[in-house]
Amino acid sequence: MPHPLDAAAVRAWCGLALEALGRERARIDAINVYPVADGDTGTNLYLTVESAARAVEAAFEGHASADTTPCLADAIGAMAHGALIGARGNSGTILAQLLRGMTEVLAADEPGHGCPPATLSRALRRAAAATYEAVAHPVEGTVLTVATAAADAAERDAGTAPDTATVARAAHDGARTALRATPGQLAVLGRAGVVDAGGCGLVALLGALADALSGEVTAAPVTVRADAPLPEAAGAATAADGCPATEHAHAPGPAFEVIYLLEAGDAEVTRLRARLDGLGDSLVVVGGDGLWHVHVHVDDAGAAVEAGIEAGRPYRIRITHFDGAGGVREAAPAMAARAVVVVVSGEGLAVLCEEAGARTVSVRPGEPPASGELVQAIRQAHAREVMLLPNDPELRHTAAAAAEAARTEGVRVALIPTRSAVQGIAALAVHETDRSFDEDAVAMTSAAGATRYAELAVAERQAWTMAGVCQAGDVLGLIDGDVAVIGGDLTWTALTVLDRMLSAGGEMVTLVLGAHAPEGLADDLERHVRERFLAVDTVVYEGGRYAPPLLIGVE
Known part of the structure; x- marks a missing residue:
């Protein structure tokens, strides 16, 4: 039976998409000839969706403690955010933007009794438009074309469709038709006798969405060969699985792929786009609300990273070197x-x-x-x-x-x-x-x-714990993962946690302070240990930004 487009459907979509991309990953990798024949599009899409699926599961787990379930906006938002932070390669980065485009519509127009067909259609249209916005120089015959065809097909059926499953199936069918036409739109695909690899991944993703909403798992393989390869492709070698090999399709290009997450404002990112566009090609910048995913192919990897530093704070920086055959190799020391x-x-x-x-x-x-x-x-x-x-x-x-x-x-x-x-x-x-x-x-x-561990955290909301009821803003002292102390002051809570941990003995205390730990906290804790627990040594480390306020280890 058709299933409404809600949080549960998004969760099912993630699972089915992972299964589909898992089946198709090797085939998609084998036909990857554009923009670089690096043979990893299927793998990159799989890893991107894996990150998205983990984020959705985390959203469900977060609601489980309150005995609730996430709404559609929470689930699709988590999926888009997970894809953004885990996006791999050119294809994964574009996929993250596609999901963000869907989220903009589905999260803003969530109905009270299920998502109507017209809303899904508008979400797919916004998704297609968002992919074009993300790419510096859009090229037809790629995943962009396939996304647009899916949105067109969805719009044609949205007015008469009885449910969102029908719209999703129409989008999938439209995408499959467009995918088969990509070799005639992009010369490099025609010469290789294959369809677009990124488009293949999107067809698999849309098929998973249609299955999640219809309740009918089709598991149909994605077409990877061109319907009518151009003459140049007639003598092409084939890979072990029967897919055309891709090495012959490689053309000289930039030496490095540079990817990073970036914390920056809209104005800074606009300037960054212009800077990176002048440095290389295959530029894709996706995201928003202060967090962006940057992907570019360049000869000067250092300059691409420096541009990110000038724009904001780049992190999770990955630099990959393309080898002469079109594949990739990481800059690496000897084994x-x-x-x-x-x-x-x-x-x-x-x-x-x-x-x-x-x-x-x-x-x-x-x-x-x-x-x-x-x-x-x-x-x-x-x-x-x-x-x-x-x-x-x-x-x-x-x-x-x-x-x-x-x-x-x-x-x-x-x-x-x-x-x-x-x-x-x-x-x-x-x-x-x-x-x-x-x-x-x-x-x-x-x-x-042999190391007992504790962490201090600040409660975000009222909740039941093993130490009683906490209120938002309370300081929680967790020992070995369970809340053992609830306090109103971080220093008092830390001292209480230390006393409980050391009451069972110990020879060494390790303190890791986060960036927002109160000034003088380390001195107070060291003095407390020195005065009350003889022969116990203390070592202090700075955890820095993103570390919890305080971590304690007792050996």
Whole structure:
């Protein structure tokens, strides 16, 4: 039976889209000839949707504690935001903008009894327009064309459609028809005898939406071959899966792909677009409300990053070098024997871990990394053996999936079950590459397990906790993940938490202060430990921006 377009449908859409892109990923990668034949469009789209799906799940989990469910605006907004922060490559960046365009309509015009067909049609039209706005120099025969055709087909059926499922199916059919025509619109596709790779991904995404709304899972494969390849493509080699190979289609272009998230205002981003447009090509800038995702191909990667610094604050910077055959390779050192990959929230913590020799995956509160991002960090460590430290109990499944994926690529990965950054610090402190892999994993796991951890946070709303009812603005002291203390003052709460933790004994206290911790807090806590607990040492680190107000570790 048809399902209304609501938060549950968005959740189902994410799941079905991941399944569809998972099936099609290799085929889409194989036909990736535009704008660069780097063979990763399917993978980039999959990782982008994976990030979007994680954000939607987080939205549902956030409402579960209050025994409610998110509304359509919350779910589609989470999906768009997750895609924005996790967007990969040119195709993933455009997809993030497409979802943002849909959100602008669906979140602003959410009805009380389900989304009418006309609203979905308008959302698809806004999505198509948004993709053109994001690309500096739009080219027909690409995902932009396919998105427009989907919106056209949706509009034709919206007036008579009985439900949104019918509109979604019409959009999918329109997109499939447009995709088959792309080789005749873009010469490089015609020469290779393939359809547009980004358009393939969008067809899979729209098919998943139609399935989620209709309740009928079709799982139909996406067409990747051109209906009538041009003569130049007749002798093209084929990949192992029967898709045309793409190496021959590569043309000289910029040497680097530069991607980063950027915190900046609208005016600064307008100037940045003009600056980057002069530096390279394939420029796509998406986002809004102070957070943007920037993608560009350039010869001078440093200049592209410097332009971002002038515009605002760039982070999660990724620079990829294109090789001569049209593929990509990361600028990397020689293969190392063993490396450590650490997930950290806080700029100071990231510096601390990097100084200890670890590769960091920096995240912000509420923006957990997708498993694909962890896999990429493992790859970029360029080591035969990797110790993976998630530093968050909520990342255990994500980290396990990343570890398993890396193992299939021949990397030996040990997942160290760190639940907090202070446990990660303790594990890093005992890491030794001279030991055997198993001995090192056991030592790091033991050090993490011997470290009790606590975190101070500020309550955002009234809620029931294990320590009683808290009010918005209360300071919460969490010990080993559970609320143990509720206070009105951060210093008092921190002292109380310290006393409870040290009552069971301890030899070392680790304090990690966030950027907004009260001045003098570290001195007060150090003095308290020195006066009340003999022979207990204290070490203090600056967590920096995005770190919690205070982290405490007791070993």
